[in-house]
Amino acid sequence: MEPLRRVVLERLIRYYRYLGELSARKEIRTITSAQLGAALDIDPTQVRKDFGAIGLVGISRVGYDVCEVCRAIRLLFGFDHPYDGVLVGAGHLGTALLAYGGFAPFGLRIVAAFDNDPAKVGTQVAGLTIHSMDALRAYVRDHNIRLGIVTTPASAAQGVTDQLVASGVKAIWNFSPVRLNVSPGVLVRNEHISLGLAQIAYHLNRLRIQEQGPGPDSPKEPCREPCAPPRR
């Protein structure tokens, strides 16, 4: 079967989150596409299409069974089938992820962490011992690790990824500012902070120009400065 598009998956997760929150607040058995659409600013037709795409059927004049919607989404994403991941790079961001408690409902267990800093190896972070990089490959191979989380500096990211992929992970969650190359069939999900940062800069810059005019930039001068190598 054709995999669902990313936009569809993202809407499904929004439905799931919303219904989870709603269920926590009050008991509800059914919801209509119109109600759900209004709450999430999504066209009701789109809601019905999305639900139809994952095999959900509603009831005329009643709507959809909330419990069945949630079950179908959990089943689709496999949230009830936990899988194991390892994290490489126990810096600030890595530590923040290790300390974050919200992964379990999505099926992810982070079972080990690795770092190349000898001072960190052997210490505990959020209940996990930091292992040496030397141990990474064997660990991934021997523990059926499906996911590698890359929170290293840019310079180390591709090398770490190569080790993870060679040892058998099926997906990479990339928090480093690098475009990673992996063998076909391995999923890379990027969390590049620069895209959000750029969107914000664009918005604020437009406001600034509205307020002050474009400023002293003189676009007619010959271009002297090389491209500054941007960090991300």
Add this chain to the structure above:
Amino acid sequence: MEPLRRVVLERLIRYYRYLGELSARKEIRTITSAQLGAALDIDPTQVRKDFGAIGLVGISRVGYDVCEVCRAIRLLFGFDHPYDGVLVGAGHLGTALLAYGGFAPFGLRIVAAFDNDPAKVGTQVAGLTIHSMDALRAYVRDHNIRLGIVTTPASAAQGVTDQLVASGVKAIWNFSPVRLNVSPGVLVRNEHISLGLAQIAYHLNRLRIQEQGPGPDSPKEPCREPCAPPRR
């Protein structure tokens, strides 16, 4: 002028990053849409359209002046006009962001951090003193702060956002797992980790089903369990 679409902005940033890296490695004066497209897996026509949209003109048989491309993108995003932001919530993630050195090339200066934990107030993180929440509103008002970075727990996020917006920020960078309401004209950029997590879960679940079959889920049973309130 109509603001550029998000997909266009994201491609522009990819061009910018790539040209920055390329310039750092070797001296290049021009690049063709075909070269850039091949490197980033983007259709050359799309590259030309994007460049045309920000006023860049190329030269037949030569391509585009790399320096001018970078200058136009810097100008568009205002990377040469630094702006100030404050961070609220100095937990692991907040600390990771404060310690990250890569914001300056995008124009962002984080100038203050706030937390409601009295044990943290007064301590230093990455060279910044953590302030009390009581000081937030006056600080934002008095220092022309344009951006609020929200790295609080979910429960505090909307309240913090309300304070930030009321005090005059023009954009919110939201790392909390909450959909924030803001007054019109204020940009909210969400970095919801659950979308990435869900995409990975979906991919791994499909692989699992290919390998093992769908497992013991019996979708024909009546739905008993309520929607588990998902965390994000």
Add this chain to the structure above:
DNA sequence: TAGATTGTTAATCGATTAACAATC
């Protein structure tokens, strides 16, 4: 001149929204 590349128009593709018959 010949040929590579731009800039732009047309065609395609996919996603969203509107319309509406079927259903409970």
Add this chain to the structure above:
DNA sequence: TAGATTGTTAATCGATTAACAATC
């Protein structure tokens, strides 16, 4: 029955890709 809601087909919209004349 009347009316609200689903499920689906048609229409619209926007984004991507193809085609090609203009240009250097």
